[in-house]
Amino acid sequence: MPELDMTVTLAGVTLKNPVVVASGTFGFGREYGQFYDLSELGGICAKGLTLHRREGNPTPRIAETPMGILNSVGLQNPGVDAFIKEELPFLRQFDTKIIANISGNTPEEYGIMCEKLADAGVDLIEVNISCPNVKAGGMAYGTRPDLAAEVTAEAKRHAGRTPVMVKLSPNVTDITVIARAAADAGADALSLINTIRGMRIDVNSHRPVLKMNTGGLSGPAVLPVAVRMVWEVCQAVDLPVLGMGGVAKGEDAAQLMLAGASAVAVGTAMFADPYAPLHVRDGLADLARRQGLDAVAQLTGGVKPW
Numbered sequence: 001m002p003e004l005d006m007t008v009t010l011a012g013v014t015l016k017n018p019v020v021v022a023s024g025t026f027g028f029g030r031e032y033g034q035f036y037d038l039s040e041l042g043g044i045c046a047k048g049l050t051l052h053r054r055e056g057n058p059t060p061r062i063a064e065t066p067m068g069i070l071n072s073v074g075l076q077n078p079g080v081d082a083f084i085k086e087e088l089p090f091l092r093q094f095d096t097k098i099i100a101n102i103s104g105n106t107p108e109e110y111g112i113m114c115e116k117l118a119d120a121g122v123d124l125i126e127v128n129i130s131c132p133n134v135k136a137g138g139m140a141y142g143t144r145p146d147l148a149a150e151v152t153a154e155a156k157r158h159a160g161r162t163p164v165m166v167k168l169s170p171n172v173t174d175i176t177v178i179a180r181a182a183a184d185a186g187a188d189a190l191s192l193i194n195t196i197r198g199m200r201i202d203v204n205s206h207r208p209v210l211k212m213n214t215g216g217l218s219g220p221a222v223l224p225v226a227v228r229m230v231w232e233v234c235q236a237v238d239l240p241v242l243g244m245g246g247v248a249k250g251e252d253a254a255q256l257m258l259a260g261a262s263a264v265a266v267g268t269a270m271f272a273d274p275y276a277p278l279h280v281r282d283g284l285a286d287l288a289r290r291q292g293l294d295a296v297a298q299l300t301g302g303v304k305p306w
């Protein structure tokens, strides 16, 4: 039997396999690097960066839910310069693609970060316009097409030849409106979904469980929403998509690829099983072999709607 080709391309970047780890769920890789060789991964999306260091939101900021978690971490990170100086050299030791994830308070901040990261040689820049856990910027950019376009254009202007992938929010009425705005403004790829806003209340104290009152829902509960949104976006725009939201096994990844994603990211599943991305990769390969494919990329867009 011929060997299965596991490579995929995302905005012109070749990944050795379609499984990436999702931003904010893998830190900068040091902890997970104690479990396995990070070169096994298709790519690493680093923790979300801001121009200046951030402490994040007050605790408690993570809570379990049926089939998922709620988080309101709020982009705790050391700032883009510290990432480039202290974390990127560590990540660069591995034979995998490095994706930097950025959030700004203004379009200009996105531009400054893009320039720094492109100069530092990251493989892709993921522009987060969808963080539900920060007051400024973040989500506002992801819910208004005019602002999404402005941030995308500014990122593209400063990213040089480094591809720009815009990360979309599911917290909108019609995600294709934002997808089209980012595409028209020059995005090279789209990633989706970020977390879905949610809330949990402690019935004894009558207090919200999270100190920020609300947070973002992720994990298996959100997979069907992610599959639906990837499918809608892939019909609306002609851009490669990194699909994510609730992926925990090969079949989950295959659903996102059939809906149109070129690659997938695994996030929350790693909190229960650090090896989840490797299991997803192997499960996806088994599924592709069972279906007689020569290349896993043949799954992309293969859904047959009724």
Ligand SMILES: Cc1cc2nc3c(=O)[nH]c(=O)nc-3n(C[C@H](O)[C@H](O)[C@H](O)COP(=O)(O)O)c2cc1C
Binding pocket: 022, 023, 024, 025, 047, 048, 049, 069, 071, 073, 075, 101, 128, 131, 167, 193, 194, 195, 217, 218, 219, 220, 222, 244, 245, 246, 247, 265, 266, 267, 268, 269
């Ligand atoms: C604790 C936590 C922190 C996150 N931080 C970021 C972040 O910094 N930037 C970002 O774009 N997305 C962030 N996300 C969203 C994930 O990258 C991903 O889009 C989402 O969790 C859905 O995937 P999952 O269900 O596999 O976790 C975070 C998610 C979690 C659970």
